[in-house]
Amino acid sequence: MSNYQKPLPVIQPHSAAFWExxxxxxxxxxxxxxxxxxxxxxxxxxxxxxxxxLDWIESSGKAKVFSFSVTxxxxxxxxxxxxxxxxxxxxxxxxxxMCTNLLNCDPDEIEIGMEVDVVFQQATEDIxxxxxxxxxxxx
Amino acid sequence: MSKGLAIxxxxxxxxxxxxxxxxxxxxxxxxxxxxxxxxxxKNEINAVISPNPMAQPEMQNDMxxxxxxxxxxxKGCRDICIANAGGTSNTNCLRLAQELIDSGQxxxxxxxxxxxxSDMPPADxxxxxxxxxxxxxxxxPWGVSFNGSMGLITNRYMYETGASQEQMAAVTVGLRAxxxxxxxxxxxxxxxxxxxxxxxxxxSTPLHARECNLLADGGGAMxxxxxxxxxxxxDGRHAYKxxxxxxxxxxxxxxxxxxxxxxxxxxxxxxxLKQAGMTIDDIDLRQIYGxxxxxxxxxxxxxxxxxxxQGAIAWAEGRCGPGGDLPCTTMGDAIGRGHTGSGVSMAFYxxxxxQIRGEAGERQIQNCNNxxxxxxxxxxxxxxxTVFGSEPR
Numbered sequence: 001m002s003n004y005q006k007p008l009p010v011i012q013p014h015s016a017a018f019w020e021x022x023x024x025x026x027x028x029x030x031x032x033x034x035x036x037x038x039x040x041x042x043x044x045x046x047x048x049x050x051x052x053x054l055d056w057i058e059s060s061g062k063a064k065v066f067s068f069s070v071t072x073x074x075x076x077x078x079x080x081x082x083x084x085x086x087x088x089x090x091x092x093x094x095x096x097x098m099c100t101n102l103l104n105c106d107p108d109e110i111e112i113g114m115e116v117d118v119v120f121q122q123a124t125e126d127i128x129x130x131x132x133x134x135x136x137x138x139x
Numbered sequence: 140m141s142k143g144l145a146i147x148x149x150x151x152x153x154x155x156x157x158x159x160x161x162x163x164x165x166x167x168x169x170x171x172x173x174x175x176x177x178x179x180x181k182n183e184i185n186a187v188i189s190p191n192p193m194a195q196p197e198m199q200n201d202m203x204x205x206x207x208x209x210x211x212x213x214k215g216c217r218d219i220c221i222a223n224a225g226g227t228s229n230t231n232c233l234r235l236a237q238e239l240i241d242s243g244q245x246x247x248x249x250x251x252x253x254x255x256x257s258d259m260p261p262a263d264x265x266x267x268x269x270x271x272x273x274x275x276x277x278x279x280p281w282g283v284s285f286n287g288s289m290g291l292i293t294n295r296y297m298y299e300t301g302a303s304q305e306q307m308a309a310v311t312v313g314l315r316a317x318x319x320x321x322x323x324x325x326x327x328x329x330x331x332x333x334x335x336x337x338x339x340x341x342x343s344t345p346l347h348a349r350e351c352n353l354l355a356d357g358g359g360a361m362x363x364x365x366x367x368x369x370x371x372x373x374d375g376r377h378a379y380k381x382x383x384x385x386x387x388x389x390x391x392x393x394x395x396x397x398x399x400x401x402x403x404x405x406x407x408x409x410x411x412l413k414q415a416g417m418t419i420d421d422i423d424l425r426q427i428y429g430x431x432x433x434x435x436x437x438x439x440x441x442x443x444x445x446x447x448x449q450g451a452i453a454w455a456e457g458r459c460g461p462g463g464d465l466p467c468t469t470m471g472d473a474i475g476r477g478h479t480g481s482g483v484s485m486a487f488y489x490x491x492x493x494q495i496r497g498e499a500g501e502r503q504i505q506n507c508n509n510x511x512x513x514x515x516x517x518x519x520x521x522x523x524x525t526v527f528g529s530e531p532r
Contacts, residue, residue: 009276041277041391067298069290071343074351075282076265085282087343089291089393099393101281107344112298129280 015042022128027059040096061118063090070107144237144380145369148177148362154477156257165358166253173360185245186218190228190482225516229484230523252482253358272517289431290343302451308336310432313460318471320501325477355477359485366531382526384410403522404441415526426512430473484514
């Protein structure tokens with residue numbers, strides 16, 4: 001695992017709980033106790049009401065594809081072995097959208113609105129990265 | 140007091156990839172050229188305000204820390220500054236210049252831009268354009284690039300509007316048709332067909348290589364003054380700024396509600412047109428800096444120049460290219476010009492001036508009096524829309 005070559009997320013104090021969650025294969029979404037907003041990406045202050053009274057909820061990890069783009073070229077050499085990479089923006093039922101990759105699917109079979117589930121891949125001892133994969137694998 | 144802002148001097152170098160032509164070569168040529176074009180003495184320049192040359196730290200220091208007035212001997216220079224808001228940097232240079240003019244601190248301000256990207260290793264450029272505007276925690280680890288990010292937006296745009304690959308490709312064909320007639324373009328004399336676009340390599344779906352930007356070297360400069368002074372200069376036919384509006388969306392594209400910047404185009408253009416006392420129907424030319432084809436479509440929709448979801452149709456019908464009834468972006472956008480970094484929008488303002496002066500050659504729009512110019516920064520974080528006219532108010 002220590003030979004992971006791709007860029008690792010630059011973690012901040014207020015996002016540490018998200019990455020602690022992924023290590024435990026949980027997708028944690030920040031939640032504001034004062035105005036009840038779900039927040040992504042994690043912040044020090046709630047972007048709606050500036051409260052610092054922030055908590056975390058666990059997402060079901062069941063999302064829908066809002067958009068996707070299959071990247072064939074133009075990335076730095078460290079991504080080369082992974083091309084093509086399927087970039088996706090997925091909408092979680094908690095009302096937030098995140099950027100990710102879709103794994104284990106044929107680029108030609110992806111559709112906007114498709115249901116996908118979170119999966120986790122360990123990058124290093126400390127970092128596990130969330131990805132998504134189709135809920136009903138195409139036969 | 141002498142107020143308002145008018146662009147009275149312009150100069151540009153051809154956009155190309157040529158590491159032998161240095162940043163200072165470009166800078167000196169455009170500074171001297173724009174001051175001579177304005178027909179003023181160098182010592183009449185009271186301030187130099189430049190877009191920040193991103194990814195070029197030495198040049199950034201030179202420009203931020205006063206080398207330009209020093210090297211050029213601008214004895215009347217009172218102030219210097221660089222502005223950085225990505226692709227909207229020039230817009231903010233114009234706004235800073237206007238503040239100096241309106242407050243009586245300056246009669247003439249010089250705004251120069253220079254960029255050389257051909258001397259940087261490709262991997263460094265890719266890294267810069269992936270890590271500067273994109274999020275190092277929430278985008279970069281998944282291999283998001285500028286092209287990937289804009290591919291995500293374009294795919295959704297096509298899904299929501301029903302625009303086809305052919306209609307989207309028509310935008311690039313139209314932009315390259317303008318660029319092919321522009322000696323300042325890296326693609327001068329090189330138009331494309333629909334097949335050329337659609338058969339080019341797929342970079343990040345649905346964007347083909349021809350629908351992405353070639354990073355290039357270039358530069359330009361403007362001399363600006365007040366409405367009153369401009370009216371007395373030359374034949375008095377200059378680009379007078381008549382209205383302006385801006386909107387901010389968000390740094391990270393995936394957090395935006397205004398996915399296609401359409402609402403930002405709408406709100407910023409309404410502000411600018413209202414100040415100018417015009418409607419979109421009064422506009423003769425639309426100069427849209429969006430760097431990717433969908434922006435040429437969603438801007439038209441946001442302006443209200445075409446019905447919502449029909450921007451790509453307008454391009455496919457040939458309405459926005461040469462000979463069309465709705466001419467857009469006669470300098471070819473960055474796709475047709477070659478992308479010159481954070482000062483890229485210089486070429487849009489300069490072409491606005493050329494069109495208003497009637498000096499755009501083969502690309503000239505007949506009776507071009509009112510021009511709307513929109514720029515965006517970062518990965519679409521903001522939208523800055525300005526209305527220019529051939530007459531001061």
